[in-house]
Amino acid sequence: MNGIVTISTGQLLLALVFILIAQGSSFIYHLGLNRDITIGTIRTFSQLFLMGYVLTFILKTTNPFLVLSVFMVMVVSAMFIIKGRVKEKQIPYIIPTFLTMLVSYLATALFVSGLVIGITPWWEPRYFIPAGGMVIGNSMSALAISLERLFRDMRQQKELVEMKLSLGANYREASLDIFRNAVTAGMIPSINAMMGVGLVFIPGMMSGQILAGTDPLIAIRYQIVVMLMLVGSTAVSSVVVMLIVRRRCFGSGEEVLLSPR
C-alpha cells in the first residue's frame, strides 16, 4: 500500500447515507432523536473542518505559545463540557477541576512528547497537540463521571456520612467509601479499554495511523504509550480533583453541606 487514498467532497457526502439510516430509524420508531442527529452531524462537520484548518496552521507554527494556547483552549472547552454534564450548583468545583486538568494534562503531554517519544522541541505540535487532545478527551469523561458520582453519593448518603461523623470520624474517614467509588467509577472505562484493546477494538489513533500508511508495528507502540498515558493521567486528575472537591462538600465544622434532593 502506497500513499493515502484521499476522500473527495462527493465521497464525503456519500457517507451521509449512514445519517439517513439513523434518521430513518428514529423516524419510524419515534425515538425522538432526529433533532439531535441533525445537530450532531452539523457539529461533526463544522467542528472537524474548523479543527482541520486550525491544525494545518498550527502544525506549521514554530511558536510554542501558540501551541500552548491551542492546548489551553482544549482544556477550557473540556471544562465547559464537564460543567454541562455535572449539574451541581452548590459546591464550587469548577476552578479546582480546571486547574488540576491544566497542570496534570500539561505534565502528561510533556512527559509523553518530550521523554517517551523524545521529540525536540517538546512542544512539536504534530505530537503535542494530538497527545494533549487524547489525554483531555479521555480524562474529561472520567472527571465528569467521578464528579457526578461524588455529588450524587454525598447527597444520597448524607445520613450515613453524618452517622460516622457523629461517632468521631473526620470528614475523610466519613466519606472514604464515597471518595473511592467516585474515583473508581471514573477510572473503570480506561482500565476496561486496556483489557479490550487489540481484541475487541482497534483504537482510533492506531486505525488512523494505519489508514495513513504507518507500519502497524510502529502504530501499536504509539498506541501502547497512549493507553498507559490515559490511565495515568485519568488516575492523577481524578484523585486530585476528588480530594479537593470532597473537602468542599464539607463546611468548616466538617458538616455535610449537600442535602438529598
Added chain:
Amino acid sequence: MNPLLEIRNLSFAYEESAALVFERLNVAVQEGEYILVKGPSGSGKSTLLRLICRLNKPQGGSILFQGNDISSIAPAKLRSAVSYVAQIPQMIDASVEENLLLPFSFTINAGRTIPGTEELKEMLHRFYLADVTPSQSAMKLSIGQKQRLAIMRALLQEPLLLLLDEPTSALDQESAEMVFSIMERLNTEDRKTLITVTHIDYKPETVRPLTYTLAHRSLTLSS
C-alpha cells in the same frame, strides 16, 4: 464550676436570607442532668442538637462545651465527646459487631481499648438485645433494634454528653418503652448527661428531667 454545655444567644435559619427558626436561645446544662426538649415539629428541636455537635452552623450566638467555644474544638474531637444519635438509625452493611466497633476504626479513638465479643454480648443484653448475636447482619434488624444498637454504639466511645434526636418516633410502643428505660438507666446508673428531643408526651418514671419547650422561636423551662 463551668457547666458541661452552655448555649448563648443561639439563633438559626436554614439559609442566610430565610426567617429565623429560633433566636437568642440561652441554656446551661450541668453534668449528670437529664434534659428533655419538647415542642411542635418544625420548631427546630433536632436542629438544636445538630448545632451542639456542629452538624449545622448557627446564624448567631455561641455554644461552649466544658467552657470552650465548640468552633475552636476539632470537629472529630468534639463529636467523640458529644455523641449524637439521629432519629433514623444508620447502620453500615456489616455485622452487628462491626457496626458496634465502627467508632474504633476512626483516628480519634485510636488509643481506646476495643471491647471484646463477650463484653459486647453483655451490653447487648442490657440494651434488650439478648436475642441479637454479634455476628449477624445489622441490616436485617428491626428499626427498634437498630435504634438501641445505635445508642449502644454511641456509648461505646464513652461520650460526656449524649444527644438523642426523637429516639422513639419511628418505634412501636414496646420498643419505645425499652429505649426510654435505657435512657433513664444511663442517667441514673451511669450518670450520663443526656439531652433528648421528643415531640411525644413522655414522663420518665425513675428520673426527674429538666423539661424545656422550644416553640415560637424561643426555649422555655417548663418543669
